Amino acid sequence: MGLLDHLFGRSAVDQWLSDHTIAAARTLTQVAADLIRESDALVKEADWQSAILSPADFVTSTIAPTVRETAEPVAIAILEDANRDLARIAQHQAVWTRSPGQDAGQANDYGALFDVATAAGPIAASVATAAAIPMAAVSTVTSGIAWLGLGVTSTVISWPMVVGGGALAGLGIATGAFNSARIPDKIRSRLRTRAREYITASLLGGDEANPSILIQLTTQFERVAEAARHQ
Amino acid sequence: MSILLNDILLRQIPQHLITGHASGDYRIYGGVIRSVSEGRIVGHLQQTGLLETLVGQAMPLAKSISPTGVLDLVGTGITIAQNEQIKRGIATLQSMQSMNLLLSGATLGVALAGTAITIAKLNAIDAKLDAMEGQLAKVAADVEWIRGDLVQADFARLKAVSEALDDSWLMQNSAAEWRHVGRDALTLAGLFYARAMRALEGSAAERATSDAFISAYALASEIGVTARMAAEEDAAAFAASQRRAEALLDYGARIRVPYRLTGQFAEALSKAPDDAGVLQESSAIPKLINHYAEETSAALARESSAIGNASVLQTLAGQGISGRAWLEAARGEDSTAVLFLPAG
Numbered sequence: 001m002g003l004l005d006h007l008f009g010r011s012a013v014d015q016w017l018s019d020h021t022i023a024a025a026r027t028l029t030q031v032a033a034d035l036i037r038e039s040d041a042l043v044k045e046a047d048w049q050s051a052i053l054s055p056a057d058f059v060t061s062t063i064a065p066t067v068r069e070t071a072e073p074v075a076i077a078i079l080e081d082a083n084r085d086l087a088r089i090a091q092h093q094a095v096w097t098r099s100p101g102q103d104a105g106q107a108n109d110y111g112a113l114f115d116v117a118t119a120a121g122p123i124a125a126s127v128a129t130a131a132a133i134p135m136a137a138v139s140t141v142t143s144g145i146a147w148l149g150l151g152v153t154s155t156v157i158s159w160p161m162v163v164g165g166g167a168l169a170g171l172g173i174a175t176g177a178f179n180s181a182r183i184p185d186k187i188r189s190r191l192r193t194r195a196r197e198y199i200t201a202s203l204l205g206g207d208e209a210n211p212s213i214l215i216q217l218t219t220q221f222e223r224v225a226e227a228a229r230h231q
Numbered sequence: 232m233s234i235l236l237n238d239i240l241l242r243q244i245p246q247h248l249i250t251g252h253a254s255g256d257y258r259i260y261g262g263v264i265r266s267v268s269e270g271r272i273v274g275h276l277q278q279t280g281l282l283e284t285l286v287g288q289a290m291p292l293a294k295s296i297s298p299t300g301v302l303d304l305v306g307t308g309i310t311i312a313q314n315e316q317i318k319r320g321i322a323t324l325q326s327m328q329s330m331n332l333l334l335s336g337a338t339l340g341v342a343l344a345g346t347a348i349t350i351a352k353l354n355a356i357d358a359k360l361d362a363m364e365g366q367l368a369k370v371a372a373d374v375e376w377i378r379g380d381l382v383q384a385d386f387a388r389l390k391a392v393s394e395a396l397d398d399s400w401l402m403q404n405s406a407a408e409w410r411h412v413g414r415d416a417l418t419l420a421g422l423f424y425a426r427a428m429r430a431l432e433g434s435a436a437e438r439a440t441s442d443a444f445i446s447a448y449a450l451a452s453e454i455g456v457t458a459r460m461a462a463e464e465d466a467a468a469f470a471a472s473q474r475r476a477e478a479l480l481d482y483g484a485r486i487r488v489p490y491r492l493t494g495q496f497a498e499a500l501s502k503a504p505d506d507a508g509v510l511q512e513s514s515a516i517p518k519l520i521n522h523y524a525e526e527t528s529a530a531l532a533r534e535s536s537a538i539g540n541a542s543v544l545q546t547l548a549g550q551g552i553s554g555r556a557w558l559e560a561a562r563g564e565d566s567t568a569v570l571f572l573p574a575g
Contacts, residue, residue, distance in 0.1 A: 004473075004538070004541060004542055007473075011480060011538060017489070021489040030510075033510040204500065205497040207497060214493055218493055219490070222489050
């Protein structure tokens, strides 16, 4: 490959990276906004007494499945779109894989966290837990499988494990509020806030150590671009 | 124009390329027209002296030089041009969507430098610094490497170097002057590039200065390449153009790191945890995305212009055309705003 061809190719990959980073950010922002509207409606419809007594169940059984059901196909579409464009310019591909058995694991983790949190005190524990979300499980696997005749890196991107943290935060604050003052509107408002935090933390927030789905996707885009630049 | 160039250059882009561009078969990248399916370069666009003249005439009519100023100026030029052929020549630029490049301060083909477009680009950089509303001065008070007086002196030198390049065309024996200008321009380019890269590593206020510095680098290094061509040092010009393209790609790679965007989301969300509006249009998150999009788009325009510049030099060398002859042809062209060089 001539030097100019290399420069043209490198530029194409760079453009791919920024185009798909922007597309992922815009799309997931829109999805998050839509899900927040949907979750607000779900909170409104919720039986507030059951929301107080088992707010964790409300987030885990109502909000979390809705978020995943809505956002996972979108995330897959984002990756497929990126892969389709990349296939035209480079020999790397990111691969989405839903971690098998992750949901069961989350339930167990949640149970353990719940025990610790209730022992430590609901409100204080809520703050700490909320600050720690999302707790994401990310594993990277180099498959070594040839794709288009060249080495390819496949990365498993896992759904952010924010259910335990988000639900616990909701439970802690809600329970604490219930114990100190019986004001349903405030509780409902806080439940709505927790649902929103859960949604934004899962899809957009987080950091490199605790990545949201957006950070996981775009980090993978960057890895692929970096590898392609040095081909 | 030499007989050889006259035989090769076209004053109109072939219709099949315009049609092919509209259908997606061809793509314009930094003034280079490429076949999408084959990746083959089919030709190069080169802005001409007429474009410079029109920008010069239109500039006093423009209210301000914004980042879109060059486009506004050329748009005004279309209005004031009386000659129908000239209007068609400029309109061709628009029909090929090449204006997007000029809009970003990029160059089609190689820079002629030293005239209206260069001044417009310098003004655009000044406007960027002004838009920072004293941020540069604030940063300069704390950070020695970005001292305001040194920066201003270097911008003044850049303008002087640009004018010296233009003046050299009027000299009897200009080769020595062009070499001098080339060396000065590339030295300045190095200073601006170091500042741009260093700014990226600094505080938020320092990072905000990087765009002005990388724009100054792009302009200074472009003048340096043009000076090498004018001095008939084509191999040196090609080497400098390649280094320029690689440097701009390196800078662009730093700009594009996704975490520069996504890493700011958590903070933006934490400021309004209960406000669904943080995700709505014109609010914090969409603004961050738009800013990232603008930065990466400007980086792409600079990179594509630089790669296109190097690509023209390679094509010229392949066809036995000297850089000096190419510059003379482009500068002397007064009937069309853009020339077309088939890749051969």
